[in-house]
Amino acid sequence: MSIFSTGLSGLNAAQNALSTTSNNISNVYTPGYNREVTLLGESRADGGVEVNDIQRQFNQYVASQLNAATSKSSALEAYRQQVDQIDSLLADRDAGLAPLMQNFFSALEDLASAPADPAARQGVLGSVDTLSAQFRSFDGYLQDMQEGINGQIADEVTQINNTTEQLAGINREIILARARTGEAPNGLLNQRDQLVNALSERMDVRLNIQDGKTYNVSLPNGQPLVAGTNHYKLQAMESPADPQRSVLGYRDFAGNLVALEENIVTGGTLGGLMDFRAETLDKTQNQIGQLAVSLAVGVNAQHREGLDLNSEPGEALFTIGAPQAYSYDRNSGSAVASPRFDEANLDGLRASDYTIRVLADNPSTAGGFEVVRKDSGTAVEALFASDTLSFAGVQVDFQGLSSAKQGDRFEIQPVRRAAAGIESAIRDLDKIAAASNSGGSGNNENALRLQELQEQSLVGGSASFSGAYGVMVSDVGNRTNIVQANLDAQQGLTDQLRAVQQSESGVNLDEEAANLIRYQQYYQANAKVIETGQTVIDTILGLRN
Incomplete structure (x- = not known):
């Protein structure tokens, strides 16, 4: 490879390095930007340098x-x-x-x-x-x-x-x-x-x-x-x-x-x-x-x-909001749950919501239901009589219970909005x-x-x-x-x-400023190589004349 080719390869490498450094500096405040580094390697030809990659520093x-x-x-x-x-x-x-x-x-x-x-x-x-x-x-x-x-x-x-x-x-x-x-x-x-x-x-x-x-x-x-x-x-x-x-x-x-x-x-x-x-x-x-x-x-x-x-x-001195109940939208049956407070057993009332799961079609005993506290995931003991399920200070009356199907579920919120209905009676x-x-x-x-x-x-x-x-x-x-x-x-x-x-991955302005000077000197040195080659050629041509 001639001195000109070697110098040109160096100029190209320096130009790429300067461009990469410039890009780093301009994106110093860009969110998500990863610093880039110019990777140089020896040319596969007889000499010179080549740019192997512009690599982003990302881990x-x-x-x-x-x-x-x-x-x-x-x-x-x-x-x-x-x-x-x-x-x-x-x-x-x-x-x-x-x-x-x-x-x-x-x-x-x-x-x-x-x-x-x-x-x-x-x-x-x-x-x-x-x-x-x-x-x-x-x-x-x-x-x-x-x-x-x-x-x-x-x-x-x-x-x-x-x-x-x-x-x-x-x-x-x-x-x-x-x-x-x-x-x-x-x-x-x-x-x-x-x-x-x-x-x-x-x-x-x-x-x-x-x-x-x-x-x-x-x-x-x-x-x-x-x-x-x-x-x-x-x-x-x-x-x-x-x-x-x-x-x-x-x-x-x-x-x-x-x-x-x-x-x-x-x-x-x-x-x-x-x-x-x-x-x-x-x-x-x-x-x-x-x-x-x-x-x-x-x-x-x-x-x-x-x-x-x-x-x-x-x-009554106070009125109070009633418990709320919701049927799951994918219930197969058409049973409806209507909860009310069990005032005789109000000591069992807890600050929790409950899920009632129907375990068998047309349930007729407490074993046909599963009651689970939503805050803890634990099962709650329940009693059943006359289409009414009683648990935790609440009584849930069912309408159309004969149509209930296995897998049906009901959300019971005994006290969630009770305070919204408290008033002087x-x-x-x-x-x-x-x-x-x-x-x-x-x-x-x-x-x-x-x-x-x-x-x-x-x-x-x-x-x-x-x-x-x-x-x-x-x-x-x-x-x-x-x-x-x-x-x-x-x-x-x-x-x-x-x-x-x-x-x-971040850009360090001090480091990039140093790189800018370094690659500028690198560019100037390769330009000097080409200038030297030109001088040598001119000298040789002068000798012939």
Whole structure:
């Protein structure tokens, strides 16, 4: 190879190196960009240099670790943002339920001191109204959060579908580029890896690299989201068990929309929202409902034991929301479930939802059903008589039970929205039953019995009203602290992995500035080689003349 060819090869190599360095510098702040390095090698001819590759500095293992960590961080951040709202709601001592329950029992104490005093009676009704309104307010706030979660799930699904569609499109472009040139442009590879990272922020996915080239993405249960150049859409849909609840739907190969189990979705913002709903929001709403039912039923039962100023038996002081029931949309039978509170066994009422499964066609005994607590997954003992299934402080009446088929299911929510229906049932001051049946209409014995309910274990048979509320506040506070601690630890790990990734794939401006000078000198040196060759030729030609 001549001196000119050698110099030209060096000029070409230097030009490529300078172009690569320039590209690195210009993309220093581009999200997802991976630093490129010009790999040089000795020419296969007699001398000179050649450019073997423009290689991007990308470590698949580190990227996978970072995606997994990012997914967990996003889930915890979404969880924290939501649980902070409930914690702030319950921790407000001025706006909480505890002082209002105390005011209610203080009003009963005043009534016991002056059972015929209209002011004392008005104080009781006023405290009933205020306490009921706060229960409804709490339930409304939590229900708004439920609806907000539904909306956020729909938004996240839209973004996930957009990302998987783009990912399938990038796969297609990479295949075409490889078919044309044998190599995929680094820019397309960077875009694809950035899309996988963006997808990980929204939900945990599984990445499989087919033949070391094509990216296939699937849900943790193996259902594909991206398979080569094809993408499969998710859909936010009503839960088959609860039409008020949005869950993730997936179209199977027959085109049917199938609801995915909520525990399949983990990680990312979507997984964090669903975890928060299942672990904290549902539980808190049920605890508020359980407290409202226990208070209303307990007070009503005692109030009925007394006499009002008209010497009439006391009526209910509170109204309360009824339990809810939903039939699964794929039930084969047409039986309908109608739940109600079992006031005689209200100690068994728990802050939980239940699933009733029919184990045999036309069930006629308790053995024909299975009742499972949704919060723990444990089976609950039930009794059955006259088409009524009784368990955990609830009685479920069935209509058309003879049509029930094996596999039919019913969702029972005894206390989920109970607090939404709590109100004062009395407006007439004379109807407050402060007296006992035995002492005439002017005594205070029933007012004293009502006041004593404050210290009795009426919530789940194990806690007082204030005690149950304190446990609920403590539960949410502990959950908030745990999530924050986990988020801090996970964010630290994510930051470490991001630093490792940037040390290998990120652009260092100081390093690139040094490369710019180095390759500039390299270019100038090769230009000098060509200039020297030209001088030699000119000298030789001069000798001939």
